[in-house]
Amino acid sequence: xxxxxxxxxxxxxxxxxxxxxxxxxxxxxxxxxxxxxxxxxxxxxxxxxxxxxxxxxxxxxxxxxxxxxxxxxxxxxxxxxxxxxxxxxxxxxxxxxxxxxxxxxxxxxxxxxxxxxxxxxxxxxxxxxxxxxxxxxxxxxxxxxxxxxxxxxxxxxxxxxxxxxxxxxxxxxxxxxxxxxxxxxxxxxxxxxxxxxxxxxxxxxxxxxxxxxxxxxxxxxxxxxxxxxxxxxxxxxxxxxxxxxxxxxxxxxxxxxxxxxxxxxxxxxxxxxxxxxxxxxxxxxxxx
Amino acid sequence: xxxxxxxxxxxxxxxxxxxxxxxxxxxxxxxxxxxxxxxxxxxxxxxxxxxxxxxxxxxxxxxxxxxxxxxxxxxxxxxxxxxxxxxxxxxxxxxxxxxxxxxxxxxxxxxxxxxxxxxxxxxxxxxxxxxxxxxxxxxxxxxxxxxxxxxxxxxx
Numbered sequence: 176x177x178x179x180x181x182x183x184x185x186x187x188x189x190x191x192x193x194x195x196x197x198x199x200x201x202x203x204x205x206x207x208x209x210x211x212x213x214x215x216x217x218x219x220x221x222x223x224x225x226x227x228x229x230x231x232x233x234x235x236x237x238x239x240x241x242x243x244x245x246x247x248x249x250x251x252x253x254x255x256x257x258x259x260x261x262x263x264x265x266x267x268x269x270x271x272x273x274x275x276x277x278x279x280x281x282x283x284x285x286x287x288x289x290x291x292x293x294x295x296x297x298x299x300x301x302x303x304x305x306x307x308x309x310x311x312x313x314x315x316x317x318x319x320x321x322x323x324x325x326x327x328x329x330x331x332x333x334x335x336x337x338x339x340x341x342x343x344x345x346x347x348x349x350x351x352x353x354x355x356x357x358x359x360x361x362x363x364x365x366x367x368x369x370x371x372x373x374x375x376x377x378x379x380x381x382x383x384x385x386x387x388x389x390x391x392x393x394x395x396x397x398x399x400x401x402x403x404x405x406x407x408x409x410x411x412x413x414x415x416x417x418x419x420x421x422x423x424x425x426x427x428x429x430x431x432x433x434x435x436x437x438x439x440x441x442x443x444x445x446x447x448x449x450x451x452x453x454x455x456x457x458x459x460x461x462x463x
Numbered sequence: 464x465x466x467x468x469x470x471x472x473x474x475x476x477x478x479x480x481x482x483x484x485x486x487x488x489x490x491x492x493x494x495x496x497x498x499x500x501x502x503x504x505x506x507x508x509x510x511x512x513x514x515x516x517x518x519x520x521x522x523x524x525x526x527x528x529x530x531x532x533x534x535x536x537x538x539x540x541x542x543x544x545x546x547x548x549x550x551x552x553x554x555x556x557x558x559x560x561x562x563x564x565x566x567x568x569x570x571x572x573x574x575x576x577x578x579x580x581x582x583x584x585x586x587x588x589x590x591x592x593x594x595x596x597x598x599x600x601x602x603x604x605x606x607x608x609x610x611x612x613x614x615x616x617x618x619x
Contacts, residue, residue: 332473
């Protein structure tokens with residue numbers, strides 16, 4: 176294993192929760208961060224290579240697979256893969272129809288991308304925690320976090336993009352005045368102009384918090400769930416370091432948790448997608 | 464949690480993926496689904512139509528069969544009637560023919576009888592003449608008794 180191979184349990188956990196970050200060190204040269212000090216030095220302008228790699232790879236995998244089905248899609252009897260893709264697409268389409276009242280050609284493909292991509296990123300959680308980092312270690316890569324959705328950068332990247340779309344459609348559908356009015360004229364309303372003016376900052380505070388809470392809760396829900404799940408996998412993996420009985424018990428636990436986790440990863444992907452649709456629906460709807 | 468440029472990278476990646484999905488993945492699949500939906504609807508409609516037509520055809524067949532049966536019954540009854548008619552006609556013809564033959568035979572018979580009678584009469588006359596001639600050979604001359612002989616022949 177590499178030079179940074181962990182020895183104690185704490186080191187092991189920490190090692191598993193550290194991204195492979197590339198950035199500029201304090202002395203000016205660019206390279207991989209080793210530890211918290213390096214990360215602090217690098218600041219914002221550094222990049223998590225592992226998260227980016229796995230998220231892009233999984234996204235490309237998704238688009239490649241679905242594009243393949245889309246290219247050969249016919250109205251005839253669908254084959255196995257096309258059947259599956261159609262089933263997913265219909266499921267997404269139904270969800271969008273159920274939650275999104277307007278007409279917008281962006282929403283359904285957006286929902287599909289989110290659902291499948293997030294699902295795939297979450298799915299990486301089911302790969303035993305040590306395999307890929309160990310392989311990477313053999314190849315000289317010191318840190319590797321293979322589940323992109325346990326990286327808040329990834330989840331916030333998604334939710335902030337969704338948030339940008341929410342803002343865009345809010346302004347587009349309601350006009351800037353309408354959007355600002357929605358933020359400041361509700362929930363407290365008064366016929367008296369002076370009282371209404373007094374209410375404005377309170378309304379803005381309340382509505383502003385509601386608005387900001389959307390992307391934050393969206394990304395933190397996914398991040399929190401996946402991070403906790405990954406943590407439990409790591410803790411279970413620690414049991415393999417104990418005696419035979421502990422190891423066997425750990426194996427049983429891992430199996431159970433992995434089966435349960437299948438539900439969680441799907442559910443989290445679905446929740447992320449559904450909330451995105453709902454937020455965009457709210458943004459596209461006129462308030463009366 | 465330390466935030467870095469991964470955030471931006473992920474956002475860009477996300478938008479590119481969504482764009483790609485919207486341009487190249489979603490529309491063809493939806494188009495295929497719509498097309499299949501249309502095809503299935505068409506097929507179902509065709510099946511419905513076929514069933515309806517089948518029902519109609521069956522109804523029509525039953526009707527035709529019924530009609531044909533009626534016609535056949537009528538034809539049979541007519542044929543039966545005609546048959547009895549022919550038989551009656553034949554009987555009448557036969558009877559007429561028999562009558563005619565009988566009448567012919569009768570006439571012939573009568574003729575034969577008459578002829579026989581004439582012949583007999585002639586023979587009787589000659590026999591009588593001969594007889595009388597023998598009896599009256601000498602005294603009587605044929606011409607003297609001619610009147611008497613004629614009377615005798617008329618009486619026979």
